[in-house]
Each structure stands twice: as structure tokens, then as C-alpha cells.
Amino acid sequence: xxxxxxxxxxxxxxxxxxxxxxxxxxxxxxxxxxxxxxxxxxxxxxxxxxxxxxxxxxxxxxxxxxxxxxxxxxxxxxxxxxxxxxxxxxxxxxxxxxxxxxxxxxxxxxxxxxxxxxxxxxxxxxxxxxxxxxxxxxxxxxxxxxxxxxxxxxxxxxxxxxxxxxxxxxxxxxxxxxxxxxxxxxxxxxxxxxxxxxxxxxxxxxxxxxxxxxxxxxxxxxxxxxxxxxxxxxxxxxxxxxxxxxxxxxxxxxxxxxxxxxxxxxxxxxxxxxxxxxxxxxxxxxxxxxxxxxxxxxxxxxxxxxxxxxxxxxxxxxxxxxxxxxxxxxxxxxxxxxxxxxxxxxxxxxxxxxxxxxxxxxxxxxxxxxxxxxxxxxxxxxxx
Ligand SMILES: *Cc1c(COP(=O)(O)O)cnc(C)c1O
Numbered sequence: 001x002x003x004x005x006x007x008x009x010x011x012x013x014x015x016x017x018x019x020x021x022x023x024x025x026x027x028x029x030x031x032x033x034x035x036x037x038x039x040x041x042x043x044x045x046x047x048x049x050x051x052x053x054x055x056x057x058x059x060x061x062x063x064x065x066x067x068x069x070x071x072x073x074x075x076x077x078x079x080x081x082x083x084x085x086x087x088x089x090x091x092x093x094x095x096x097x098x099x100x101x102x103x104x105x106x107x108x109x110x111x112x113x114x115x116x117x118x119x120x121x122x123x124x125x126x127x128x129x130x131x132x133x134x135x136x137x138x139x140x141x142x143x144x145x146x147x148x149x150x151x152x153x154x155x156x157x158x159x160x161x162x163x164x165x166x167x168x169x170x171x172x173x174x175x176x177x178x179x180x181x182x183x184x185x186x187x188x189x190x191x192x193x194x195x196x197x198x199x200x201x202x203x204x205x206x207x208x209x210x211x212x213x214x215x216x217x218x219x220x221x222x223x224x225x226x227x228x229x230x231x232x233x234x235x236x237x238x239x240x241x242x243x244x245x246x247x248x249x250x251x252x253x254x255x256x257x258x259x260x261x262x263x264x265x266x267x268x269x270x271x272x273x274x275x276x277x278x279x280x281x282x283x284x285x286x287x288x289x290x291x292x293x294x295x296x297x298x299x300x301x302x303x304x305x306x307x308x309x310x311x312x313x314x315x316x317x318x319x320x321x322x323x324x325x326x327x328x329x330x331x332x333x334x335x336x337x338x339x340x341x342x343x344x345x346x347x348x349x350x351x352x353x354x355x356x357x358x359x360x361x362x363x364x365x366x367x368x369x370x371x372x373x374x375x376x377x378x379x380x381x382x383x384x
Contacts (some may be wrong), residue, residue: 050366051240064275113260209238
């Protein structure tokens with residue numbers, strides 16, 4: 001048994017109610033989804049605008065495949081960079097209000113690439129303790145000194161910046177925290193950046209397309225703009241497709257193109273995806289109606305769950321976590337919902353801190369008021 005140690009580690013995880021398992025969907029991503037043969041009302045995708053299965057995106061993907069084939073065939077710096085990629089980068093830079101943009105295959109890779117390209121051993125990264133795993137991995141990979149501050153604790157961040165001299169300083173933060181749904185204090189963080197001559201990497205995976213005028217994201221939402229900000233957003237969540245981009249000053253983008261290893265040493269995404277994303281960007285820009293509907297659903301959910309046994313965490317975004325605390329209780333509640341045809345993911349340590357297991361409810365503009373009412377009613381029934 002060469003792998004006995006692995007088996008016992010998995011057994012231990014299972015005993016703590018922490019073993020991960022997948023469900024298999026047999027229909028497109030949508031509020032009503034067929035999973036393992038059962039029809040479910042789903043509250044656990046990041047498809048916040050309901051674009052993942054949009055006919056215009058599907059048509060653009062088909063047309064893109066007709067014109068450019070199935071695969072890019074090489075990395076961007078070799079022969080894989082195509083006209084759709086190029087047009088999408090220009091459109092994303094315009095949309096984000098930045099001089100330039102660079103496409104990455106995934107948000108995970110974008111974060112690894114940016115941090116590794118911009119800082120090294122002589123430098124310091126400052127990071128919120130609740131940042132996404134990809135930002136945490138990125139700062140480790142960069143070999144920079146790491147200073148983590150308590151969630152949104154600006155006084156501590158200021159102190160850590162004060163105590164650091166020499167080298168580059170890079171602050172990295174989620175804009176919308178992925179497991180909590182609350183917002184980073186971006187205007188305050190930017191002020192600290194200016195005072196201490198630091199750079200700021202904003203990961204807007206959950207704000208892009210959803211927050212701000214025309215869905216421009218968290219920077220627009222909080223009314224800030226600065227050439228110090230390096231803006232990263234993913235394209236597999238509200239944008240409904242796949243991929244990620246970084247928008248920033250030209251010199252930053254040129255640096256990434258030359259030094260970000262997760263950009264250089266990987267195959268370009270299929271050009272057809274870029275075509276679908278160009279269509280998605282149009283729908284996002286003209287999606288005020290979708291965003292208004294989503295805001296109404298959020299208010300409906302928060303109102304309906306106000307006096308439930310388990311509290312909703314403070315959040316105004318489409319991420320509405322219900323704090324259940326105990327790992328087993330969280331899994332039980334998730335299972336009971338599923339028996340009643342409702343799918344909400346149980347989030348447990350180490351994704352979140354010990355004792356803060358939760359049901360991560362996410363809403364989409366593709367839900368309707370009756371869907372949300374059904375979730376509210378079922379949770380009240382189960383709380384009794
Ligand atoms: C999902 C997510 C990522 C990773 O993006 P992918 O495109 O899925 O790899 C990065 N940061 C945050 C905050 C995320 O939620």
C-alpha cells in the first residue's frame with residue numbers, strides 16, 4: 001500500500017465532515033438545473049447575470065469556432081494570439097477605463113502571474129486575511145515578504161506599511177470577498193497606497209459586471225480611479241464564459257507580457273471564447289435591467305430571512321452567506337434543502353475559518369421572485 005498515508009488523511013477528513021465531493025450537472029448552468037438525475041433550484045453558481053447559457057453568447061461561440069476553429073494551438077507569445085483576443089483586450093481596457101489590458105486563461109493564473117511578475121524577494125506584499133486562495137498562493141509563489149492584516153482593518157494595514165522600508169510595496173485584496181460577500185474599503189486602501197507609495201492589486205472576480213455603473217465593477221462602484229491600481233477581473237462569473245484579464249497602465253501590462261510566467265508558458269484560450277466574451281461585454285454594458293432585478297432579489301432574500309435562526313452575514317452583494325457555524329450542521333442543512341429540491345453549497349474550513357461554516361447562497365438575475373420565495377419558505381420550515 002504505497003499510498004496508505006494518503007488514505008488515512010482522507011479518512012480523517014471524512015470523519016470531520018470535510019471530505020469534498022462533486023455533483024454532476026446534466027443541463028446548462030441555470031437556476032433550474034438537473035443534477036445527478038434530480039431537478040434542482042440552484043443558489044450556488046457565480047453566474048450573477050444569467051449569461052452562462054445566453055443565446056447570444058452561444059451564437060458568438062459557434063460563429064467564433066466556425067471562423068477560428070476549436071483551439072488556439074499555441075501560447076500568445078508564439079502563434080496563439082488572434083484577432084478576437086486582440087479586440088477583446090482593447091474592449092476590456094476601454095470598459096475598465098485603463099490604457100491597456102491582458103487576457104489570462106483563468107483568474108487563478110492571472111493572480112499568480114501578476115504578483116510573481118511585480119514583486120520578489122526584496123519586496124513586501126500586504127494582504128487581507130480573507131483574500132481568495134489564488135491571491136494567497138500568488139504571494140507565496142512570488143517569494144516577497146508577506147504581511148497579512150485583519151479583514152478590512154485599515155489601522156493595522158497603515159501600521160504595517162509604516163513599519164516597512166525599502167523594496168516595492170504591493171497591497172492585494174478581493175474587492176468583493178468571495179465567501180463573505182462584503183466589500184473591501186477600497187477608497188481607504190487607495191489613500192494608504194498614496195501615502196506610502198504602494199501599488200494596489202484589486203481582484204474584482206465578484207464585482208465585475210455586477211457593481212457600478214454599466215457593471216464596470218467595484219472601482220466604479222466606490223468612485224475611485226488611479227494609475228496605482230492594477231485591476232483584475234474574471235470572465236467565468238458574471239461574464240458567463242471563462243478566463244480573466246488584468247487592466248492597468250501600459251508599462252504594467254508590458255511587464256506582465258514579458259514576465260508573468262502563467263501568461264507566457266501556457267496555451268492561449270480558444271479564440272471562440274474571446275468572441276463569446278465580446279458579446280458578453282455588450283450584454284453587461286446594457287444590463288442595467290438585469291442588475292436592478294438582482295438588487296430586488298437581494299433585498300427580498302434579506303427581508304425574508306431577517307428573523308431566521310441562522311443569521312445572514314452583512315452583505316449587499318449577490319453573495320449572501322447564511323452563517324451556520326458547525327460543519328456537520330451546515331452539511332445537514334444543505335442535504336435537507338437538497339431533499340426538498342434546493343441546491344445551496346455548504347462552505348467549510350479550510351475555505352473559511354474554523355467555526356464559521358456557512359451556506360453560501362448566491363443569487364442571479366436569472367432567478368425570479370418565486371424562486372427566492374421558495375428558498376425563504378423552505379429555510380423557515382427547516383429552522384423549526
Ligand atoms: C473565482 C475567483 C478567482 C479565480 O478565478 P477563476 O477564473 O475561476 O480561476 C480569483 N479570485 C477570486 C476572488 C475569485 O472568487
